[in-house]
Structure formats: C-alpha cells, structure tokens
Amino acid sequence: MLEFTIGTVLAVWLYNNFVSWPSILNATLPPLGVILVLDYFVNRHRYQEGCTPTGKVDISALAGVVIGALVANLLPWGIASINAMVVAAICCLTGEMIARQGKRAAATE
Secondary structure: OHHHHHHHHHHHHHHHHHOHHHHHHHHHHHHHHHHHHHHHHHOHHHHOOOOOOOOOOOHHHHHHHHHHHHHHHHOOOOOHHHHHHHHHHHHHHHHHHHHHHHHHHHHHO
C-alpha cells in the first residue's frame, strides 16, 4: 500500500512539473525551425563550402523566435505551432528586407 501511495504522489508531481516543458518546446521549436529554413533559402551564399561565418547576431531572427513563441502561447485561436511559424517567418523576412535596404542605402552614399 505504501508503494502505491508513493507512486501516485510521484506521478502527480511529475505530471504537474513536466507539462510545462513540452509546452515551452511546442512554443519555441516551430519558429526556430522555420527561421533556420528561411535563412538557408534566403542567404544560400552563406552556406557554400569555404564560406566563413561572420559571427553577427541576426536580431530579426531572434525577434522572430521570441515573438513567434509569444504568439503560440497567447493567441487563443488557430493551431499554435502554425501561428508561431507564420509570425516568425514574417518577422524574419521583414527584418531581412530592412537590413538589405540599409545596406543598399549605405552603399549608394
């Protein structure tokens, strides 16, 4: 009887403490994945053999992951992972377009 009680208490504790971890993963992994795929297709020249990484942090990609995760957790309608991927892709592509416009403007001056 003691083993049954201990097992039940531990199962309830594990359930209450484990559910938040998959929820975090469900909110953060889809936007992260879509940004990795978009970065490969938009900046394919960076992934060529012999190309050295720049070491710069892409703020638009970081913002896309954070905003996508927030949308996945806070938006009450739709499928959370798809909502997160769409918002992350929009943030990342918008930031990429703004960065390219800034580089073009700096090159013409």
